[in-house]
């Protein structure tokens with residue numbers, strides 16, 4: 200078999216066999232197939248798609264490109280949640296410690312920024328000392344000792360996805376259903392959690408722009424998960440505007456900690472409670488949505504989730520002082536408030552443009568090897584449905600470079616739509632798929 204023939208077959212719109220997919224994935228994972236051929240292949244998949252059989256084969260090939268963790272000796276039931284990618288999505292930073300504080304172990308393999316979407320690992324790495332690249336042995340030890348671990352892909356867990364993920368980030372091949380489904384599910388299968396809740400985003404700041412695309416992605420991932428014996432549910436959640444108020448790595452860490460202190464933005468709290476509730480229901484510790492929600496809320500209200508957050512961060516080498524002292528986080532040199540150009544009501548905030556602007560400010564990567572600037576970002580003070588007056592601050596912008604600041608300011612102002620009549624904010628949760 201030759202990689203070039205497999206690329207050409209997909210380019211011509213034909214379905215690949217399991218043997219061809221295995222050959223390509225294993226070859227890429229072992230560095231026998233170079234990045235330029237993998238890029239061409241990813242673009243062919245992006246343009247031509249994959250059927251369900253191919254996507255399942257791709258998922259399993261990537262999961263089996265490394266070790267499949269068996270966590271049954273660590274805990275009878277390990278939980279995981281995963282987002283399909285959004286803007287301002289710091290849900291893991293709240294939901295993981297929340298659920299872990301209720302005695303349910305959370306073991307999660309996470310990603311970095313992808314396209315216009317932020318990455319949990321990049322956010323966590325703004326905390327001084329935090330180690331996101333644990334070895335598999337360290338992953339298991341942290342889970343055993345603290346009941347919570349969030350780490351990047353090790354060389355032995357789904358390494359093919361690790362490589363392909365960073366390649367897709369910089370080759371315009373992110374927003375593709377089979378590539379997203381296989382990327383997420385290969386990691387989930389490899390990391391060994393038995394209970395998985397998928398947070399599938401829909402809207403302008405998501406890779407799936409329509410509800411039908413998001414539902415198709417969710418249903419496929421749930422099916423793949425069930426096929427390998429995992430308990431899986433998906434929450435289809437709105438991403439037409441940034442989630443919460445903060446976008447940008449250290450700014451999102453601050454917002455997550457504020458949320459754990461009970462002072463988070465309303466939409467973000469609601470979203471976290473919805474995802475946490477599904478985890479409790481899937482784990483079988485609560486029987487009804489109401490109970491699951493009450494339990495999740497109380498973990499936020501009584502401070503247990505915050506305490507668990509500090510324990511988690513310290514366990515992975517991070518400075519626990521971040522909980523009380525945000526000044527230890529990187530802070531941008533230029534921080535200015537930007538005001539509304541006219542009176543009216545916020546009718547839209549183009550979340551994709553917000554994400555792209557933060558990437559260009561330095562908060563994400565344009566090339567695989569780029570370092571990110573954890574300090575930059577924006578904090579929104581008005582969201583869809585809010586009234587604004589001309590001259591009133593609608594967001595603050597954090598940058599380290601004046602020229603980039605000016606360009607980001609213009610782009611973010613243009614991302615706001617201000618109308619004459621009040622519109623209702625979009626629903627936070629569109630659907631739950633079990």
Ligand code: URA
Pocket residue numbers: 282283284310313364373378379380382383386
């Ligand atoms: N999250 C992932 O892990 N992979 C994707 O492709 C998109 C979101």
